[in-house]
Structures are given as C-alpha cells and as structure tokens.
Amino acid sequence: NAGVTQTPKFQVLKTGQSMTLQCAQDMNHNSMYWYRQDPGMGLRLIYYSASEGTTDKGEVPNGYNVSRLNKREFSLRLESAAPSQTSVYFCASSELWGGGRTDTQYFGPGTRLTVL
Amino acid sequence: GQSLEQPSEVTAVEGAIVQINCTYQTSGFYGLSWYQQHDGGAPTFLSYNALDGLEETGRFSSFLSRSDSYGYLLLQELQMKDSASYFCAEPLASGGSYIPTFGRGTSLIVHP
Numbered sequence: 331n332a333g334v335t336q337t338p339k340f341q342v343l344k345t346g347q348s349m350t351l352q353c354a355q356d357m358n359h360n361s362m363y364w365y366r367q368d369p370g371m372g373l374r375l376i377y378y379s380a381s382e383g384t385t386d387k388g389e390v391p392n393g394y395n396v397s398r399l400n401k402r403e404f405s406l407r408l409e410s411a412a413p414s415q416t417s418v419y420f421c422a423s424s425e426l427w428g429g430g431r432t433d434t435q436y437f438g439p440g441t442r443l444t445v446l
Numbered sequence: 447g448q449s450l451e452q453p454s455e456v457t458a459v460e461g462a463i464v465q466i467n468c469t470y471q472t473s474g475f476y477g478l479s480w481y482q483q484h485d486g487g488a489p490t491f492l493s494y495n496a497l498d499g500l501e502e503t504g505r506f507s508s509f510l511s512r513s514d515s516y517g518y519l520l521l522q523e524l525q526m527k528d529s530a531s532y533f534c535a536e537p538l539a540s541g542g543s544y545i546p547t548f549g550r551g552t553s554l555i556v557h558p
Contacts, residue, residue, distance in 0.1 A: 389545060437489045
C-alpha cells in the first residue's frame with residue numbers, strides 16, 4: 331500500500347515549456363487535490379476533483395489544467411511554464427468530499443519544480 | 447486577507463509544553479484540522495475538531511472554541527523530532543462549494 335505517489339520528484343523547466351505532473355493513490359479514495367506550497371504561504375489549492383469525472387478550480391487555478399484520468403489518477407498540466415510557477419506541488423486524496431465536511435487528506439511526497 | 451491566522455514561529459525547549467493558536471473565519475464553519483509537516487516532507491494529518499472541547503491523541507491535543515472562533519494545538523513532553531511546521535485548516539465556502547484552506551503555518555523550533 332503506497333498511499334499517494336507523485337512523479338517526478340524534481341523538475342527544471344525553461345519558461346514556456348510544458349509538462350505534466352502525475353499523481354496516483356491506491357486507497358480507493360473518491361476525492362483528489364493539487365496544491366502548491368511557496369515559502370511563507372502555506373498550501374494553496376490549485377484544482378480538486380470531488381469524485382471521478384469531476385474537476386473544479388481552487389484558489390489559484392490560473393496557468394494550470396487537470397485531468398482525473400480514473401479513480402486512482404489525477405494529473406496537473408502546465409501548458410506554458412512561467413517563473414512564478416516555481417514551487418513545490420503536492421497531490422492529496424481523501425475518502426470523501428462532503429460539501430463543508432472536513433475529511434482527512436493524505437499527501438504525496440511532492441514535486442519540486444523550478445522554472446528558469 | 448488570510449482567513450486563518452496563526453503565529454509564524456514558536457520556540458520551546460525539549461520536555462516543555464507548547465501551544466500553537468489558530469483563529470479562523472466563522473462563516474459556514476464546519477471544523478478545524480491540524481497538519482504537521484517536517485522540512486522537505488509531506489503534510490500529515492494530526493487531528494480534527496468539529497465541536498467545542500479537547501481532542502487528545504497521545505502527546506498532541508487540539509482544542510476548539512466555536513464561540514471565540516479559535517482553536518489551538520497543544521504539544522506536550524516536547525521532543526526534538528517535533529520541530530516542524532504546523533498548519534491549521536478549514537473548508538471555506540467558494541462558488542457554491544467548499545475549498546480546503548490552510549493557514550500559513552507555524553514553524554516550531556525545539557531546543558535541547
């Protein structure tokens with residue numbers, strides 16, 4: 331049982347390049363999330379998928395797209411990377427997305443992305 | 447502005463007790479969660495309070511006062527390995543749904 335896995339662990343891009351961050355969970359969770367973490371800013375939600383087949387914008391969605399490929403996998407795509415997207419990206423999953431209910435989130439190890 | 451307020455840094459000595467405070471936005475409040483994150487690591491869930499009072503899990507406890515829009519994380523018998531960042535989090539209403547929202551984190555430094 332690996333929990334939440336993310337690839338790659340590290341990535342360096344040049345401005346304008348594109349890439350996809352991969353995330354998978356083996357806990358049969360319904361909901362999945364993508365966050366970015368910048369120094370002093372905490373975790374900010376980029377996109378989430380409450381259940382398979384749905385995706386919604388979070389607090390900071392500009393410059394990103396997502397795909398919920400199946401129940402296990404949720405990918406994040408940067409179409410044209412910018413230096414402002416230099417950050418650590420975390421994927422997370424939870425069993426439920428119950429409206430206002432807070433459900434425990436399980437996080438992956440993160441992807442450290444640098445955009446030059 | 448930031449809807450969850452917590453101190454940026456707290457220091458304490460090994461063996462002591464430390465309290466990390468968090469004030470939150472009251473509109474549509476459902477509950478307060480706490481997460482721990484070691485340097486370079488993933489956040490991990492510590493505790494959750496939906497109702498007033500204290501929740502205890504070993505050396506860690508979390509408290510909530512809904513009337514004061516305030517909660518705290520209490521760490522007892524501090525150990526060096528407790529040096530980490532601690533985040534409070536709540537779901538906030540946004541565009542007809544709820545978005546998990548985190549505070550900016552409190553860096554706990556434990557000295558020998």
